Amino acid sequence: MSSLKTIAVLDESELKDGDMKQVDFEDEGKVLLSRLGDEVHATSAFCTHYGAPLAKGVLTADGRVVCPWHGACFNVCTGDIEDAPAPSALHRFKAEVRNGKIHVTADPGNTVKANFSRQPKLLATTATGTHGSGVVIVGGGAAAFHAIESLREHGYNGPITVLSKESYAPIDRTKLSKALVTDASKLEWRPASELLTKYGTALRLSTEVTSVDLGSKTVVVGSSKEHVPYETLILATGGTPRKLPVEGKDLSNVYTLRGVDDAKRIDAGVKEGTRLVVIGSSFISMELVVAVQKRNLASIDVIGMEEFPFETVLGKELGSALMKFHQSKGVKFHMKSKVSKIVPSASDSSKVGSVIVGLPSGQELELPADAVIMGVGVAPATEYLKASKGFEQAVDRTGAVTVDEYLRVKGLDGSVYAIGDIALYPQPGTGELRRIEHWNVAGNQGRAVGKTIAEGKGQPFVKVPIFWSAQGQQLRYCGVGAGFDDVIVDGNLDELKFVVYYLKQNKVIAVASMQRDPVVSKASELLRLGLMPSPDELRAGKDLLSVDIQTVKAKPKVA
Structure with a gap:
């Protein structure tokens, strides 16, 4: 017996062209209505990433609805995923207008928040989908997960094999720094069993790749030198945390953060009464500062090379405001400084006792420390490619892998792709090669490559980068602001309620906001469509949300 119900949910006159509304559907159910011209569409109402109400996001004329929180995007006509970090599609419901009312037909169970995401279609080839060569993915992070999702979504029914150094299925890595979550089962996008049964994906964990043999189209694994064959290869090995080349960097309580085991060590080593020194004022560093602030630490000292934290990305004005916010929480900053050495404890030479800091005055300061977190960036995790003949022209001295607009590795036969933190890719519009270490970029590159492979035609990577950070009142950011030469501030930085526009050659190239959702979601779409207002319009008070x-x-502007 069908569990579908048809309910009149809204007067047609209340939903104009371009409107989105969240409406009730029996008991606790919610449905998102969207109108594009004469067409009314109905989907589940919440983002499948963290459950944000999509009605507070941004709708575009080409059917995209962008989440107001983290930039996940769906197609309102189909419910399908458009952009990461959405891990699942939306339910799509039948909507029709009768007698001036909008009627929606849905299974009520699919309208409640506990079941707002659409399960993947089971593959007819699941039983055989894990045998043979097919697609092999090296790396088990966000890029790998979204590549799997996209391959299946777009009709690829061959085998998929993931070779991952990690001991768990792909995780929501952002929760490591933002919340210091240490239970891998609470971080996994899908458990390994579900990746196998619903996605036909063989996940080989704790597996280290030592090289790629292009001649035989195989990946060489472990000390046994096992050769794993591929038809198409996706390199998605992410980054390796850097350590400053200073004395004491390898002491047992000097921490970096990349995986769950790192989070466990930090969680165990940073407790009430700890004197914590953080080297580097990066986003990872400062998110960890936020995560441990409530632990009643004895002290938190941050050492940074710039004048203000985040200065290169966010600028001096916003960097200064965020520094004041952290100072109000008891954090001490030592900026325009560098670490001279890390000194062992007098009572235990295997552990940190203090950190020696070189100050801008030329003097040195000794900071007592029970734990040190080093957040000074990551290097591309591509050591295995140094032993791989044929990659010499594609891998630069930093370890980055040069790819084309379709994310295919430079100079190879087109069957090898590189995505995520390791990919040096051409920027849309300029062609400038840049490596962007944004988690959303990795996810969306996985989706682009998955579609390219599944459909057999190139899917250029043109997504606008988006990231967010647990700073102040939740920072949002979109665009590529590198090399900005001017900023426009709308709002009050000291109150942490603002929009900041980053300009280069009198053109907006990036936008940051706090407590102004969904401005960044709207800005990302304006950048995509070429409809971003000019700096003069913004200085005159133009509101992005009014565009x-x-x-x-x-209609997009003509260049």
């Missing part, structure tokens, strides 16, 4: 991109009348 019409949601009605079918909206």
